[in-house]
Amino acid sequence: MEAAARTNQNVGATSWFSSFQRLKDKAAKLGKKLKKIGKDDPRRILHSFKVGLALSLISIFYYVNPLFTSLGSSSTMWAVLTVVVVMEYTAGGTLSKGLNRTLATLLAGALGLAAQRLAALSSHSAGEPILLSVFVFLLAAMATFSRFVPEIKARYDYGVTIFILTFSMVAVSGYREAELIKLALKRLSTIAIGVGTCLAISIFVFPVWAGEDLHNLLPANIDKLACFLEGLEREYFGEKMGGDQILEEASFLGTYKPVLNSKPTEDLLANFARWEPGHGCFGFCHPWKLYLKVGALARQCAYSMEAISSHISTDKKSKVITDSEFRERIRTACAEMSSKTGKALAELATAIRQMRAPSTAAAQHLSNAMTASESLKALSPPKDASLPEILQPATTASLLSEVVKSAQHLSTAVEELSRVAHFKRQGQGHKDSAVKPVAGGESSPHVVVEIKK
Amino acid sequence: MEAAARTNQNVGATSWFSSFQRLKDKAAKLGKKLKKIGKDDPRRILHSFKVGLALSLISIFYYVNPLFTSLGSSSTMWAVLTVVVVMEYTAGGTLSKGLNRTLATLLAGALGLAAQRLAALSSHSAGEPILLSVFVFLLAAMATFSRFVPEIKARYDYGVTIFILTFSMVAVSGYREAELIKLALKRLSTIAIGVGTCLAISIFVFPVWAGEDLHNLLPANIDKLACFLEGLEREYFGEKMGGDQILEEASFLGTYKPVLNSKPTEDLLANFARWEPGHGCFGFCHPWKLYLKVGALARQCAYSMEAISSHISTDKKSKVITDSEFRERIRTACAEMSSKTGKALAELATAIRQMRAPSTAAAQHLSNAMTASESLKALSPPKDASLPEILQPATTASLLSEVVKSAQHLSTAVEELSRVAHFKRQGQGHKDSAVKPVAGGESSPHVVVEIKK
Numbered sequence: 063m064e065a066a067a068r069t070n071q072n073v074g075a076t077s078w079f080s081s082f083q084r085l086k087d088k089a090a091k092l093g094k095k096l097k098k099i100g101k102d103d104p105r106r107i108l109h110s111f112k113v114g115l116a117l118s119l120i121s122i123f124y125y126v127n128p129l130f131t132s133l134g135s136s137s138t139m140w141a142v143l144t145v146v147v148v149m150e151y152t153a154g155g156t157l158s159k160g161l162n163r164t165l166a167t168l169l170a171g172a173l174g175l176a177a178q179r180l181a182a183l184s185s186h187s188a189g190e191p192i193l194l195s196v197f198v199f200l201l202a203a204m205a206t207f208s209r210f211v212p213e214i215k216a217r218y219d220y221g222v223t224i225f226i227l228t229f230s231m232v233a234v235s236g237y238r239e240a241e242l243i244k245l246a247l248k249r250l251s252t253i254a255i256g257v258g259t260c261l262a263i264s265i266f267v268f269p270v271w272a273g274e275d276l277h278n279l280l281p282a283n284i285d286k287l288a289c290f291l292e293g294l295e296r297e298y299f300g301e302k303m304g305g306d307q308i309l310e311e312a313s314f315l316g317t318y319k320p321v322l323n324s325k326p327t328e329d330l331l332a333n334f335a336r337w338e339p340g341h342g343c344f345g346f347c348h349p350w351k352l353y354l355k356v357g358a359l360a361r362q363c364a365y366s367m368e369a370i371s372s373h374i375s376t377d378k379k380s381k382v383i384t385d386s387e388f389r390e391r392i393r394t395a396c397a398e399m400s401s402k403t404g405k406a407l408a409e410l411a412t413a414i415r416q417m418r419a420p421s422t423a424a425a426q427h428l429s430n431a432m433t434a435s436e437s438l439k440a441l442s443p444p445k446d447a448s449l450p451e452i453l454q455p456a457t458t459a460s461l462l463s464e465v466v467k468s469a470q471h472l473s474t475a476v477e478e479l480s481r482v483a484h485f486k487r488q489g490q491g492h493k494d495s496a497v498k499p500v501a502g503g504e505s506s507p508h509v510v511v512e513i514k515k
Numbered sequence: 516m517e518a519a520a521r522t523n524q525n526v527g528a529t530s531w532f533s534s535f536q537r538l539k540d541k542a543a544k545l546g547k548k549l550k551k552i553g554k555d556d557p558r559r560i561l562h563s564f565k566v567g568l569a570l571s572l573i574s575i576f577y578y579v580n581p582l583f584t585s586l587g588s589s590s591t592m593w594a595v596l597t598v599v600v601v602m603e604y605t606a607g608g609t610l611s612k613g614l615n616r617t618l619a620t621l622l623a624g625a626l627g628l629a630a631q632r633l634a635a636l637s638s639h640s641a642g643e644p645i646l647l648s649v650f651v652f653l654l655a656a657m658a659t660f661s662r663f664v665p666e667i668k669a670r671y672d673y674g675v676t677i678f679i680l681t682f683s684m685v686a687v688s689g690y691r692e693a694e695l696i697k698l699a700l701k702r703l704s705t706i707a708i709g710v711g712t713c714l715a716i717s718i719f720v721f722p723v724w725a726g727e728d729l730h731n732l733l734p735a736n737i738d739k740l741a742c743f744l745e746g747l748e749r750e751y752f753g754e755k756m757g758g759d760q761i762l763e764e765a766s767f768l769g770t771y772k773p774v775l776n777s778k779p780t781e782d783l784l785a786n787f788a789r790w791e792p793g794h795g796c797f798g799f800c801h802p803w804k805l806y807l808k809v810g811a812l813a814r815q816c817a818y819s820m821e822a823i824s825s826h827i828s829t830d831k832k833s834k835v836i837t838d839s840e841f842r843e844r845i846r847t848a849c850a851e852m853s854s855k856t857g858k859a860l861a862e863l864a865t866a867i868r869q870m871r872a873p874s875t876a877a878a879q880h881l882s883n884a885m886t887a888s889e890s891l892k893a894l895s896p897p898k899d900a901s902l903p904e905i906l907q908p909a910t911t912a913s914l915l916s917e918v919v920k921s922a923q924h925l926s927t928a929v930e931e932l933s934r935v936a937h938f939k940r941q942g943q944g945h946k947d948s949a950v951k952p953v954a955g956g957e958s959s960p961h962v963v964v965e966i967k968k
Contacts, residue, residue, distance in 0.1 A: 099663050106663045114656035117679070118648045121687045125644040139684055146680040191578040195571045203567035210552050210559045226570070227599040231592055234574045322818070326779050362825075365775070369822035372815075372917060441902040449894040452905065453913050460910035464825060 108268045109151050116145050116263050120256065137252045144256025149264070153341075154272035154334030156264040160257040161337065162221030167253055170225040171246050173201070174232025178242065181233075194233055202226050216333060265339075272334035273344050276353050279331065280360070281411035283324055284472070287363050288411065289317040290371075291404030291465070298374060299397035315371050321364040328357040343417055352479040356414075359475050363407075363468040370461045388444050392455040395441075398434035399462045402427040403469045410476045418486040420476055428470055435463040561721045562604050569598050569716050573709065590705045597709025602717070606794075607725035607787030609717040613710040614790065615674030620706055623678040624699050626654070627685025631695065634686075647686055655679050669786060718792075725787035726797050729806050732784065733813070734864035736777055737925070740816050741864065742770040743824075744857030744918070751827060752850035768824050774817040781810040796870055805932040809867075812928050816860075816921040823914045841897050845908040851887035852915045855880040856922045863929045871939040873929055881923055888916040 100107045123138050148163060150156045181193035205226045208214050214222065236242045264270075293314020332350045340346045406427035413420040438459055443452045479485075553560045576591050601616060603609045634646035658679045661667050667675065689695045717723075746767020785803045793799045859880035866873040891912055896905045932938075 095664065096660070100660070106660065110656040110660040113659040113679070114652035114654075117655045117683050118652045121644075121648055121651055121683065124687045125648075139688065142683050142687065143680060146676060146683065191574075194578075195574055198574055199567035199571045201567075202570045203563040206566040207549070207553070207559065207563040211548065223599060226566070227596060230570050230574065230595050230599065234577045234595065235592065323776075323778050325776050362821075365818050365821045366825070368815075368818040369914065369917065372819070372921075373913070438902055438906070443896055443902055443905065449891055449896055449909065452896065453891070453909055456902065456906055457910050457913035460826070460906055461822065461914075464822065468825075 105268070105270050106151075109270065112263050112267055113149050115267070116149055116259050117142065119259055119263075120145050123255075134248065137248050140249055141252040141256040141259075144253050145260055148257055148260045150334075151270055152272035152275065152331075152334050153264045153269045154331075154336070154338040156260050157337040158217075158334055159220050160261055162218060163224050164253060164257055166221040166224040167228050167250060170228035171232050171250065174229045174236070175242065175246065177201075177229075177233045178236035182236075194236075198230050198233055201229050205229075216329075269341070271338055271341055271344075272331045273338050273348060273350065274342065276328065276331040276335055276350065277344070277414070279324070279328065280353055280356055281415040283321045283357070283360050284407050284411040284414070286317045286321055287360060287367065288404045288407035290314055290367050291400040291407065293317065294370070295397050295400040295404065299393055299400065315375065318364045318367040318371075321360055322368065324357060324361060328354055349479065349482045352475070352482055356472065356475045356479055359468065359472040363465060363472060366461060366464045366468055370458065370465070373457060373461060388441070388452075389455060391441055392438065392459050395434045395438050396455075396459050396462055399431045399459075399466055402431035402434070403462075403466050406431070406473065407469060410473060413480065413485075414476060416486075417483075419480040420473065424473060428466070428473055431466045431469070435459075435466050438463075558721065558723050559604075562723065565716050565720055566602050568720070569602055569712050570595065572712055572716075573598050576708075587701070590701050593702055594705040594709040594712075597706050598713055601710055601713045603787075604723055605725035605728065605784075605787050606717045606722045607784075607789070607791040609713050610790040611670075611787055612673050613714055615671060616677050617706060617710055619674040619677035620681045620703060623681035624685050624703065627682045627689070628695065628699065630654075630682075630686045631689030635689075647689075651683050651686055654682050658682075669782075722794070724791055724794055724797070725784045726791050726801060726803065727795065729781065729784040729788055729803065730797070730867070732777070732781065733806055733809055734868040736774045736810070736813050737860050737864040737867070739770045739774055740813060740820065741857045741860035743767055743820050744853040744860065746770065747823070748850050748853040748857065752846055752853065768828065771817045771820045771824075774813055775821065777810060777814060781807055802932065802935045805928070805935055809925065809928045809932055812921065812925040816918060816925060819914060819917045819921055823911065823918070826910060826914060841894070841905075842908060844894055845891065845912050848887045848891050849908075849912050849915055852884045852912075852919055855884035855887070856915075856919050859884065859926065860922060863926060866933065866938070867929060869939075870936075872933040873926065877926060881919070881926055884919045884922070888912075888919050891916075 120141050123141060144163065148156060148159045150159055177194065177197040181190045181197065184190050184193055205222050209219060209222050232242070232246060235245075297314060332354050335348070335350045338344075338346075340348075406424045409424040409427065410420050413424070443456075573594050576594060597616065601609060601612045603612055630647065630650040634643045634650065637643050637646055658675050662672060662675050685695070685699060688698075750767060785807050788801070788803045791797075791799075793801075859877045862877040862880065863873050866877070896909075
C-alpha cells in the first residue's frame, strides 16, 4: 500500500514536472518569437512605448485636479478611448483615423442635434422617442450601406463607424440631457485632446511613415525577384541545365513568393501615405499611385517566375538526351537572360532606394537580355529530336522571355516614377552614380531576403 | 452696357445650370452604383437594416424610465457604443468581435482593479498616480507589442485593443471613483447587453454566415478557372490557333484574374467561420482549413493561367508558318487538354457547391487531359522548322500541361475535403448524380462570372 502510494506520488510529481517543463519550453519559444519580432523591426518596440507614453500622458487629466474638474469623469474617459483607438503604427494611419474621427464626430454631432430638435417639436409625449428611433434607424442603415462602396470602405470605414456612433449618442441622449450642446462641445474637446496627443507623438516621436515603408517595400520586393533570377542563373543554368541536381532544396526557388501576395500591404500603405504631410525626401503630393503601378508590375514578374519555378521543379525528372550543342545554346541564352534581367532588376531596386533615375546600365542589361531572347529564334532544333526533348528547355526559355518582357514594363514604370517624383537625374549633383553607373549597377548590394519554407 | 450685363447674366445662369447638370449626373452615377451594390448581394441591404434595428432596440434603454435609471446615462452610452462597434456583416465576425470584447473586458477589468488596489497601498500622496501611470505604461506597451505577433493580430487584434482600453480606464478612473467595483459591474452588464443584442440579431435575423460565404466563394473561383479554359478551347484553339484573331478583346482572357488576389478574403472568411456555431449543413468543426488549402491550389492554377494568358497575347503577332500537320496535332491536344480540364474543374466546383464527393467524371476528364498531354511527347517537330516556329505552340502546350497538373492537385484536395467534411458519397441517398454522373459533369450550370475590364 505504502509503496503504491509512494509510486503514485512519484508519478504525480513526474507528470507535474513534465507539464512544467512543457510550459517552460513553450514560454521559451514565445520569448524567442517575440525577440525575433522586435529584432526584425526595432521600430515595433518604439511604437509600443509610444502607445504607453500617449496613455500615460492622457491619464494626467485624471490626476490633476483643475484639469479633471474642467472636463469631468465621463469626458476624460473619451480622451483615453480616443488614444487607444486612434494610435496606429504609422503616422499616416494615425492621421487617417484621427481626421476620420474628428470630422465624423463634427458632422454626426451637428446632424444629431438637428434630429433631436426636430423630434422635440412633436406635440405628443410618445412622439419624440418614436421619431428619434426612426431617425437613428434610417441614418444607421444608410451609413452602414455606404460602407459597401469599395472607395468608402478603403478610406473612410472608420469615419462611418464613428458617424453612426456619434449620431446615435447625440440624438438619443438628447432625450435625457438638458444641456446637450454644452455636453457635445465638451466631448468634442476631449476627442481633440486625444487626437492631438496621438498625432503629436506619431509625428514627432520617432515617426514611422507609411510612405517611407512603401518606398522601401518596393525595392525589397524587386530585389527578391532579382535574387530568384540570379539564383536561377547560378544554380540551374550553371553548366548542367536539366541535369539531376536537387532543385527542391535550392534556396532561390522560393525568393519571389512573398511578392505574389504583396497587394494588400501595398494598398494599405499607399492609402495611409496619402494622408501624410511632406517628410524627408517625400513631398505632400508624392505620386504614391505610381508606386502601386510599379508594385503591380513586380507582381506580374513574380507570376511568370511562379510558372518557371513550377515548370523546372516538375519537369526535372524528364530525361534530357537532346543534341548537346542545341541544349548548350539554349542554356547560354537562358543564363544570359536571367543574369542580365536579374542585374537590371537589382539596378532598378537600387535606383528607387536611392531616389535617383535608373542608370543606363539597367536599360543596357535589359537590351542584352532581349538580344539573348531574340537569338533563340535563329536556333534550329536537332533533326532527330522528339518534341519533349525540345520542349523542356524551350519552354523554360520561352517563360524566361516572358520575364524579360515584364521586366521591361517594370523598367518603364520605374522610369515614369522617377520622372514624376522628381528623382535625381544622372549628373545632377550625384557624381558617384554618374561616374560609374555600370559598376554601380553590377555590384549593387542586395537586401537580405528571408526564405520562408 | 445693358446687353453686356444681360450676356453676363446669361453666362452666369448657364454656368449655374451646367454645374447643376454635372451634380445631377454625379448623383445619378452614385445612385446606379449603390443600386448595383445592393443588387449584387441583397443581403447587404438586409445587413444595413439589421444595424439600424439593433441601434433602435438599444436606444429603448434611454426612453424607458426604469431601464434608464437602473443603468445610468454613461453606461447606456456604452451599450450603444458596443452595438456600433461589434456588429459585423457576418455572424462569425460579430461572434469574434463580441467574444473578444467580453473576454478582454473581463480580464482587463480584473487586472485594472488589482493594479488600482496595489497603487492605493502607496503611503505617499503622489505615489498612487505615479504607480498607476507606470502600470498603464507597461501594460499598454506590452499589449501593443503582442499585436505584432501574426497569430494574435489575425484573431485577437480587437480583443487586445479593448484590453488596453479597459485596463487604462479601470486603473486610472479608480483614482477618482469611490465605488469602482459597482461601476465595473454596471459597465460589464451594458457590454453584455450590447453584445447580446448584436449576437441575437446576427444569428437569428437573416444570418450571413462567413462559413457559407467561404463555401460559396471556392466553387465560384474554380468556375472562373473553368470558364477561362473553356473560353481558351472555344476562342483560341477553335480551328485557327496562332492565327490573327483579336485576342485582346476576348472576354475569357480575364476571367481567372480575381482568383489571383483571393487570399485575403479567404483568410478573413475562414477566420470568422471558425467562431460560428454549427448551421445548415456545416458542423461546428467543419474543416475550414481545408478550404484554405483548396483555395491556395486554385490560386496556383490561376498563376499558370496568367502565364498562358500573357504568353498567347504577347506572341500572337509572331508568324506561324510551321508544317500544318504538326500544328494541327498540337492544336487538337491543347483543345482536348483545356476542354477536359475545364469540365473537370466545373465538376469539382459543382461537387463542392452540392456538398457531395466529386463524381468519377472529374477524374475521367482529368485522365483524358493527361493522356492528351502525354500524346504530345510522341510528337516530332517538322525537320525544317526553326525554333520560334515550334516554340509558340509548344510553350502554350507545355503551360497547359502545367494547368492540368495543378488541376490534379486541386482535385486531390477537393477529394480530401469531401472525405474529411463528410460530403455525400455517390449512391448514398443522392440518386440523381449516381445515375448519370457523366452527364451531370458535362452540363453542369456555371455561375455567371463578372469580367472586370
